Amino acid sequence: MTASHLRPQFVELIPAQLAEGVLYISTQYKTAVHLCPCGCGNRSVTPISPAQWALKWDGAEVSLWPSVGNWGFPCKSHYVIRDGRVHWASRWTEAQIERGAQRDRADRQSYYRAVRRPAEPDASGWRRHLPGFLRTAARAIRSHPDDS
Numbered sequence: 001m002t003a004s005h006l007r008p009q010f011v012e013l014i015p016a017q018l019a020e021g022v023l024y025i026s027t028q029y030k031t032a033v034h035l036c037p038c039g040c041g042n043r044s045v046t047p048i049s050p051a052q053w054a055l056k057w058d059g060a061e062v063s064l065w066p067s068v069g070n071w072g073f074p075c076k077s078h079y080v081i082r083d084g085r086v087h088w089a090s091r092w093t094e095a096q097i098e099r100g101a102q103r104d105r106a107d108r109q110s111y112y113r114a115v116r117r118p119a120e121p122d123a124s125g126w127r128r129h130l131p132g133f134l135r136t137a138a139r140a141i142r143s144h145p146d147d148s
C-alpha cells in the first residue's frame with residue numbers, strides 16, 4: 001500500500017520487521033530507515049550526517065533533506081519527506097541518477113577532506129566549493145577546533 005505519511009519512531013536498533021508508514025530513527029547509529037512508501041516492501045536507509053541526510057524533528061513530525069531516491073529498487077521511487085508527508089518527485093533518468101551519484105560522491109569527498117583538515121590556513125578555498133549546508137558544518141567545525 002502506498003504511504004502518504006511517515007510517523008517517526010525513535011529506536012536504539014532498527015527492528016528486523018518494519019511497519020509501513022513509520023520512519024525508524026536510531027540516534028545512536030545516526031541512521032533512519034523506512035519502507036519505501038510506494039509499497040514495494042524495500043527498506044530505504046538514510047544515514048544522518050552533514051554529507052548525507054539532514055533530519056529535522058519538530059516534536060511531532062520529521063523532515064528529511066535532500067530527497068530520497070530509491071534508484072536501487074525496481075520502483076525507482078523518488079520523494080521528499082517534509083513534516084511527515086511524502087511528496088513524490090519525478091523519476092530520474094539513468095543519466096540523471098549517474099550525475100546525482102557523481103555529485104554525491106564529490107560532495108562527500110570534499111566534506112571528509114574538509115573535516116580531516118579543519119585547521120588548514122587557506123581553508124577559504126575548499127569552503128567556496130561546498131554546498132551551503134556543508135559550509136555551515138565546516139564553519140561549526142572550525143569554530144570549535146578543540147572538540148575533536
Ligand SMILES: [Zn+2]
Pocket residue numbers: 036037038039040041042070073075076077
Ligand atoms: Zn518502492
